[in-house]
Amino acid sequence: MNAHASVIDGVKVSLLDPEREARLRAALPAGVRLYTGDDLDYPSLIKDGSDALLGVFDAIAPAASAALAALDRDETVEYEAILDRTLPLARKLFEPPTYHYKTGLVFLAWLAGHQDAFVMVGGAQSARSVLHLTDVFRLADQAGLLPDPDLAVRRMRSFLTTTGVL
Structure with a gap:
């Protein structure tokens, strides 16, 4: 991955272990994104820097949209409140x-x-x-x-x- 980082957008993982995912994300080469598939711990993973490819987004799209907009505004309390309800x-x-x-x-x-x-x-x-x-x-x-x-x-x-x- 290090040798080809310039042509890799990201990797998708569904580890269902937030700490392990965070370690993996930190180990990726600069510019390579980590797409979480963790439909059980997504609020903290997204807030901490993972991108998301989540099946649950189908069910929670309006809430996810509002939460991500709040996160873009650095309103993490609102972000967490919205996604924690989901x-x-x-x-x-x-x-x-x-x-x-x-x-x-x-x-x-x-x-x-x-x-x-x-x-x-x-x-x-x-x-x-x-x-x-x-x-x-x-x-x-x-x-x-x-x-x-x-x-x-x-x-x-x-x-x-x-x-x-x-």
Whole structure:
């Protein structure tokens, strides 16, 4: 990497170990960026200098945008307050088996009105339990990430009715 730093934009890692990531970032050649994929510790990693390529940004885009704007203004307290509200949702979305995080992202997109149905290729919408998706709804609401709360509640009721909960 040192020999070719001029043609390397950066490296992406998902270490899930903030201290180890910080050491790796510090060891990179000048001008080579570290793109974090750590969907569980991103607020501190971004604040400390990692760039981000995060799956969770799909779910938290409005909050991430506001937080990054605050960070650009050196308003770290506001930055942390915004992103810290998103961490419980991120941790729920990416809990094991992590591969099924996409189910939660699609569920949130449907609740937000970005798609007409909560359906995924190969029936992947069933990869997470009703309880898991109920927690996703609750945590997204607590983080202020549902752009139309009335629509989200209507769709959540419909989902719970369809699954036999209501």
